[in-house]
Every structure is written in structure tokens, then in C-alpha cells.
Amino acid sequence: MKRTTRTRLTRGILYAVLLGLVVAAGGAADWAAIRENFFDTEVMRQLWPDIVTVAAKNTLIYTILAFSGGLALSLLLALMKLSPVAPYRWIATAYIEFFRGLPALLVIILFAFAVPIAFGWIPPGGTIGAGVLALVVVSAAYLAETVRAGIQAVPKGQVEAARSLGMNGTWTMVSVVLPQALRIVIPPLTNEFVLLLKDSSLLAIIGASASERELTTFSRDSLTSLSNGTPLIAAAIMYLIITLPLTRVVARLERRTLRSR
16 A cells, blocks of 8 residues: 555544544534533623623723733843843842743732731722732743844844944943844733733632722622623633734744744
8 A cells, every 4th residue: 555545544533533523522422401501592682782892891901011021021021131240140030930830820819918917008900900919010020031042043243333433331222232132022922911821810810809800700690690600601602702813923923024034
């Protein structure tokens, strides 16, 4: 038997097995119960329009705030880690390793409940503001390594050319290195934004008022009040509506970056 024939036969068997598994799973499922408990159109109507005007909107707001704050802090951390001053490097490294080593959920709980008790300070926005601040702190630890890699990826010839024109170190970094570094790391930054959007669901652990609820909190509260699982499916659909276009943007940016290289 030729290799191509054997390959086609093997592939056909794998497809047949997969199709058989799907048919078996579909036949074993109780579709009436699934429709009643997870795809109830009446419950869907009750969720509208708050799932968009409140839950999805708040999810995007919290994500944008956390990403913006995390990116600003990550720039500082990346520059500190690349600094020739050893204490700056130590501080940045300790921060990055510490917050990358802790679960984001634990950091959110600490910022929401432990920080106000320990320091007598309540972040702006109350409990939900503390949760967003925790996401800023955690995301900065991850973004800092991405930004640092982008800075180091800028050709040294660019820095040498800028210095030969009389630019000092600070102006070279701000006007030459950072713009190129951020352009290089746009795909991973966009990917981090998507991950942060999904991590915003962790804010459900600290609770929120009706007007502050994001998608996960909204679906959980609706699940309790309506005694139906349809809100979970509705929230999942909303997450996909938001994240799928972003993941396609990431893939397109990565292809463009590869072509430019």
C-alpha cells in the first residue's frame, strides 16, 4: 500500500471515529432538558438589555482600566529591570516574580478585604475599585516582561544612531526605543488584553452592586434569581462576541509582524 493511500485511510478512520463519538454524545444527551435549563428563550428575554448595557459594558470598562494601568506600570517596571542601577533591578524583579507567582484571585481578595483593614485605605470605587486595582498590579507583572523583551528586541543600531545625533539616554528611550518596542509587542499585548478580559470574571468573588456587575457576576445573580442556567450560556455568548474578534486581530497582527521580519 502506498504511503499516500495509507495516510488517507488513517485520516478517514480518525474522522469516522470522531464522527461516531459526536453522534454517540448527541444521542445520549437529553436535549429537552438542555433546552429547558440552558436555552430558555423567555429567560433570555428577561436578561436583555441589562446583559449588554450593564454587564458587558462594565466588563469592558474594568478590562480597559486594568490594562491601561497595568501597561503604564509595566513600562516603569521594564525600565527599572533594564536599569544599570542594581537596586532598581532588584525591586522590579522582586515585584514581577512575586505577583506572577500569586493567583490573581488571591490578589483580588487581598486588595478588596485585607488592604482596607491593614492600611485603613479604601481604593476609589470601593470594593470593585480594589478588584480592578488588583488586576492592574497583576497584569503589570506579566506585561513588564513583554515590554522588556520588546525593548531588547530593538536593534542596537537604532540607539547608536540616536546617540550620534546628540540625543541623551532618556530622550533616546522615549522617542526612539519605546515606540519601536511597543510596535513589536502589539500582538502579545493584544493577547494579554484578551486574557485580562476573561480574568475580569474573577471580580465576581468580591461582589458588586447591581450597577457594577460584570458578566460573570450578572450571570451568577441571574442564575440564582431565575433558577435557570440560561444566564450562564448568555454570558458565555457575550464573552465570545467580545473575545473572538480580538483573537482574530491578534492572529492578523502576528502574521503581519512575521511578514515584516
